[in-house]
Amino acid sequence: MKPWLKWLPLVAFALCFVLFRLALSHPENPVVPSKQIGKPLPEFHLPAALPDMAGVETRQMKDGKPHFLNIFASWCVPCAQESGALMAMHDAGIPIMAIAIRDKPADITRFLNRYGNPYQAIGVDQGSQVQLAIGSSGVPESFLIDGQGVIRYQHIGAVTESDLPQLMTIWRQITA
Amino acid sequence: MIAESGLIFLWLAAMMALLQSLFGISVLNNRLENLFSGAVKITAIIQAALALAAFAMLLWLFMRVDLSVMLVAENDHWAKPMLYRLAASWGNHEGSMLLWVTILSFCGALLALFSGKSDQKLLSLALGSQAFLALGFFAFLLFVSNPFTRLNPPASEGLGLNPLLQDPGLAFHPPTLYLGYVGLSVAFSFAVAALLTGKADRDFAKSMRVWVLGAWVFLTIGITAGSYWAYYELGWGGFWFWDPVENAALMPWLAATALFHSVSVLAKRDALRVWTLVLAVTAFSMSMIGTFLVRSGILVSVHAFAVDPWRGSFILGLLGLYIGGALALFALKIGKIHQGNHFVLPSREAGLVLNNLFLGVILAIVLIGTLYPLLAELISGEKLSVGAPYFNLIITPLALLLCVLMPLGALLRWKQDNWMTLKWPIQISAYFFIIIEYALYLKGKWATAPMASLAFGVAVAVAVLCIWPLFLQKKKLWRIRLNVWGMVLAHLGIAVTLCGIASTELFSKELLTALKPGQQANMGSWRVHFDRVMPDMGSDWTAIVSDIRVERWGHSFTLHPALRHFTNPVTDTSETALKTTEAGQLYLVLGQQADDGRWQIRGWWKPLVTFIWGGGFLTAFGGILILLDRLWEHLQKRRRKSRPDERQRLFL
Incomplete structure (x- = not known):
């Protein structure tokens, strides 16, 4: 066996290793620009999910001010996980509207008592019709809507603390 | 408390693994060999018992749907049948x-339990290496992927109810x-042990052979079952997509196939x-690289993991650490290992080496094709995928050649x-080939x-060559040894799969x-009767369901393809x-x-589309026969060994 030949497997593996290392340090941008961005909200009118809070309708979103629309459900675990981040946004003064998917008033009340209530209004979407029309396929999802009712950003999955800086930047862009 | 016990078992197993690898390596010192070769076996058994206990705790949590554990809350649901609760755990x-x-x-x-006859030093070192492998993965679980993390406050309802994955085939696909x-990993550990001792002889090969074969059988079954699941459940009509995750399973299979043949020669x-x-x-x-590619998410794949x-x-x-370490050890120590016997052409060894080379080349092509998108993205920043056309174009001719060589060895x-040994079989199979072409x-x-025409002829000719060894035995079929039957069926399975693909x-x-x-229409030999359409509806869809009766040669059945109309959004x-x-x-x-x-x-x-998977299972069955x-x-050897004692006793 030629002396250099015995190092060949190690060298080949080292090349693979470097490739893997580089691929890992260039993580794929997790934010895939949503196809919904730039589209106006579809027309909808959702009844109030709780007796003491307002429902959600498209007209409210076209009041010239930006809105944060969160799609959630009391039966969804990641929705409970994102409650901390949503409360932080609420505390920062961002008005959050919500659409509850296939939910019951009693369950929603229990959910909000447990994890806090960051919402201004909650509409209930029993058949997921509005959810599908907006272009959301799961819970939780969040949308940033500008004053004209146009979708400016879609966030799929739970909002975490690490997403907040980016969301705040986009929020400031829309507000300005 | 179940989750906490699970975590404790995991820590204890990790400590045992550490102890076991230390015991294993100390055997290199001749004076310590006798002292620790027993201890290393005992720690191996305790370590496995602890790991099994930890896994049992996880199964228990999933059975109880304990929503105070994050993993359970995210993947389990009380409405799932018990089988899928268990399957959700993995x-x-x-x-x-x-x-x-x-x-x-x-x-x-x-x-540790069943290798009584192996060289004790080799065995202890192999067990040490096995424990060192386990140690790294225990650390991975304990430090970055703890399955027993609590969720506080507990979730009110579990998340996991993906109906697509609720399929018995898929439940057992990952464990297989x-x-x-x-x-x-056992073959890997034996190789490391052989490099450390400088002894890679026939005994080493015999200790390793059964493990390679067993692993190969499981890989064959796992890949075949996964391919069938994708075909009938996803309904895309294809059986292999050259998806990175499929390649991650194919590469170890190719290497294991080559390894099994070369270890037999050794x-x-x-x-x-x-x-x-x-x-x-x-x-x-290749197994570890496959795990890495799937688990790190650096390759885009249909198998989406976090x-x-x-x-x-x-x-x-x-x-x-592991692959680099083993290959460095190889480079440093291989000079001390004698090449072994030489061989000449034509011989079975030469045939097996040729097959091995082809398997190696195919493995390299699959590896390069799988990793190329990564490289391209790093260099040009552009995303691309190496799809089926590349693999089909390059691998098909090589695979056909390999199929022809397979039975000749x-x-x-x-x-x-x-x-001249090959003259008759080649002649006869060539007749078949020519007639079919x-x-x-x-x-x-x-x-x-x-x-595809070429492949179909090759498949039939190869099938003839595959069963030829049965006639060389010059025995009645039921007197032929199981390992000959196993080899014949394993090779035949490959020909059957090829036949299915080509047909x-x-x-x-x-x-x-x-x-x-x-009205009616013809499709090949089938008569298709379009009987009627009926409306149907569900929660958010309406549908037109048809009754289509198909018949051929007196058999007839009715199928119900449908057209669904979703109202919101309109699809x-x-x-x-x-x-x-x-x-x-x-x-x-x-x-x-x-x-x-x-x-x-x-x-x-x-x-004949079912031949594709039928052949895969036949190949695995051949492997099982060789194991038997x-x-x-x-068992025969054991009996023979015990006989002289009996005779002695009679004389006394």
Whole structure:
């Protein structure tokens, strides 16, 4: 066996290793620009999910001010996980509207008592019709809507603390 | 408390693994050898028991649907049947890694329990290496992927209810593949031990052989089952997509196939020592690289797992340590290992080496094709995917050549043979090949699908060559040894799979027509009666369901392809209808209605498509027969050994 030949497997593996290392340090941008961005909200009118809070309708979103629309459900675990981040946004003064998917008033009340209530209004979407029309396929999802009712950003999955800086930047862009 | 006990078992198992690897390595010192070779076995057994206990705790949590544990809350649901609650425990990242390392420990314990005859030093070192592998993966679980993390406050309802994954085939697909992947770790550990002791002889090969074969059988079953699941559940009509995750399973299989053949040569003829060591390290390395590619999410794949770069970095570190370490050891120590016996052409050894080379080249092509998108993205920043066209173009001719060579090696004798041995079998199979190719030429298939025509002829000719060794035995069929039957069936399975692939390419009949209810059409030898359409509805959809009766040769059945209309958002989807028969598969799709009241109907008849998976299972069955033969031989030897004692006793 030629002396250099015995190092060949190690060298080949080292090349693979470097490739893997580089691929890992260039993580794929997790934010895939949503196809919904730039589209106006579809027309909808959702009844109030709780007796003491307002429902959600498209007209409210076209009041010239930006809105944060969160799609959630009391039966969804990641929705409970994102409650901390949503409360932080609420505390920062961002008005959050919500659409509850296939939910019951009693369950929603229990959910909000447990994890806090960051919402201004909650509409209930029993058949997921509005959810599908907006272009959301799961819970939780969040949308940033500008004053004209146009979708400016879609966030799929739970909002975490690490997403907040980016969301705040986009929020400031829309507000300005 | 169940989750906490699980975590404690995991920590204890990790400590045992540390102890076991220290005991294992200390055997290199001759004075300590006798002291620690027993201890290393005992720690291996305790470590496996602890890992099994940890995994049992996870299963228990999933059975109880304990929503105060994060993993359970995210993947389980009380409405699931018990089988799928259990399957949910390994259907996620943390649980599947725990299963992975549990199987690794379990293999170590089996090795400690059932390798009585092996060289004790080799065995102790192999067990030490096995424990060192386990240690890294225990650390991975404990530090970055703890399956027992609590959720506070507990969730009120579990999340996991993905109906697509609730399929018995899929429930057992990951454990089967893992048994294959991780079974190869034993071969890896033996190779490391052989490099450390400088002894890679026939005994080493015999100790390793059963493990390689067992792992190979599980890999074969896992890949075949996964391919079938994708075909009938996803309904795309394809059986192999060259998806990175499929390649991640195929690469260890290719390496294990080569390894099994070369380790057989080493066990029988004491040749190919270096090559066997390279393959033993490569096979498990491919398993680990596969795990890394799937778990780190650096490749885009249909098998979406949670993307987590930090976990990816940890596994990559383990990869560097284990594969890099083993290959460095190889480079440093291989000079001390004698090449082994030489061999001449033509001989069975030479045939096996040639097959090995082809397998190696195919493995390299699959690896390069799988990793190329990564490289391209780093260099040009552009995303691209190396799809089926690349793989099909390059691999098809090589695979066909390999198929032709596969049975020839089995026809040659060990040590040295005569080319004339091959004369008759080649002649007879060539007749078959020529007749089939001529028939395909007459049917005009050469012009439309040249590669598939060639492949079909090759498949039949190879099948003839595959069963030829049965006639060489000059025995009645039931007197032929199981390992010969095993080899014949394993090779035949490959020919059967090839036949299935070629025949779906060649003979599939397609129907594209528009019919009014009551009208009929022909699709190949099938008569298709479009009987009627009926409305149907669900929660957010309405549908048109058709009754289409198909008949041939007196058999008839009715299929119900449908067209679904979702109201919000407005979408139409086709619900295809499938019917599997012994001879093939029918596939019907209902399309839109035209203005004149006729409905579009598409259909396919795919003859022999089931051969693709039938062949895979036949190959695995061949492997099982060889394993049974080894077991039988082992028991026979034991009996022979105990007989002289009895005789002595009689004389006394």
